[in-house]
Ligand code: TEU
């Protein structure tokens with residue numbers, strides 16, 4: 001079936017097929033991997049729905065304007081009420097917060113702003129009592145420059161921790177350039193006068209890259225993993241893991257390599273051996289899930305990372321869907337469908353996928369992929385929710401999206417943004433003399449801060465998030481969009497999410513069923529079937545603000561409607577008319 005799909009896609013989208021992923025045809029992949037196909041094993045991490053919480057912004061209980069663990073504890077019943085099974089919590093470890101906790105200074109301590117280890121234990125127990133699992137971020141491509149290891153490492157060239165990081169002695173000729181994501185000048189080599197040497201930082205200057213070629217570093221990582229797994233957590237999200245293995249001779253890279261960063265930075269020479277080592281020595285001893293942040297740069301990379309026989313990670317989390325929506329000019333639905341359909345066919349029988357439309361590095365899902373105008377915000381949020389929860393792959397749903405939270409229109413000037421990525425790229429653009437109006441337009445749309453504004457609990461001051469001054473500007477639309485306003489309304493975005501989550505939980509066909517795309521070249525309608533053990537469902541999603549009609553190419557008439565974000569469906573013979581942003585799932 002995947003090959004048939006491929007053929008169909010190529011017939012309808014010739015142009016798109018010519019720009020296939022580098023060096024490999026999909027047909028080839030399908031053939032190669034058919035042999036490796038193993039029985040699709042059913043497990044909790046395929047069936048579970050993940051709810052991602054950005055702890056800084058969820059709920060503040062002590063009035064300092066920063067969300068905390070006690071806030072999460074307070075809201076556990078709310079989380080449970082959503083019908084989700086797994087919480088992914090962004091980093092809560094000790095950190096000077098150069099990059100909001102992704103710069104860790106102590107991997108075994110809780111950031112004091114977030115609470116104490118007792119709070120953590122209570123939170124974890126509270127989740128487990130409610131049958132909710134906890135997945136934590138593992139951020140070990142880099143540490144904070146305030147981590148004890150780095151303080152030692154930078155202190156002298158012969159310090160025992162020197163080789164925990166990548167150093168380049170300044171008396172040698174300058175190291176070949178390396179691109180830094182967050183540095184103002186995008187220069188990943190930072191000069192440090194203490195030892196007259198440069199250290200490497202793919203992210204900010206305060207996030208030096210750890211040297212994984214040093215076996216001691218890998219032992220440290222394993223110890224950290226065991227520390228948290230022994231506390232009972234249920235898995236890790238592997239932050240920036242693709243970058244950990246590096247060619248430490250730091251050869252010259254071709255001009256413009258930074259535009260294809262995963263190809264040059266990702267999947268380094270020892271990445272697979274290192275992942276197998278973590279799996280063999282630690283992960284295989286626990287019943288936990290691991291999610292890759294990324295999926296390599298080719299389909300084969302992705303398969304190698306998560307194929308059950310690889311013994312590396314459980315699921316990929318590819319960014320191609322994110323990239324499709326990243327232009328201010330909008331996106332083509334055909335492109336979007338092509339991405340999700342190809343990934344489905346590549347991974348079918350070969351590994352497991354994640355399905356998401358937002359996270360803490362992205363704008364709000366409804367602003368990016370739906371329509372956040374007052375008229376269409378609710379239906380388009382529900383439609384996107386239907387998509388996320390009806391695809392094959394573990395759904396990752398970002399806090400606040402269950403309300404239809406939007407990008408923050410209050411963000412205007414650069415001073416309104418908190419994110420280091422926003423601030424430093426602004427400074428860099430200014431220095432390079434870029435058009436700052438364009439820069440700001442792009443930032444207002446794409447800034448990571450859009451997805452980090454405080455959770456909107458009610459319509460009181462600061463949305464019930466805090467009694468103090470929130471660390472990041474609230475979205476002023478909290479007066480209309482908040483949990484309290486939606487809780488008792490059966491038609492709210494929130495209650496639609498709950499219904500859709502329940503539908504997925506009750507129907508293994510939505511988890512494991514084969515996926516088949518209909519109308520691959522339709523620009524407004526995304527329709528597909530899911531089928532398993534004789535049970536079949538038809539998902540129809542209108543991604544546009546217009547009414548659209550299509551003729552269904554199915555042998556039989558759709559049966560019962562199992563979910564619908566409008567009151568009615570319009571079906572005449574094989575002809576279906578969808579309202580703007582309508583989402584319907586039928587049994588067939
Ligand atoms: O992101 C890794 C990463 O590659 C980012 O550069 C990502 O592409 C970018 O944020 C998109 O805007 C992870 C975390 O998700 C991110 O929050 C951290 O800032 C980063 O690692 C460093 O730890």
Ligand code: CA
Nearest residue numbers: 060062066068
């Ligand atoms: Ca607080």
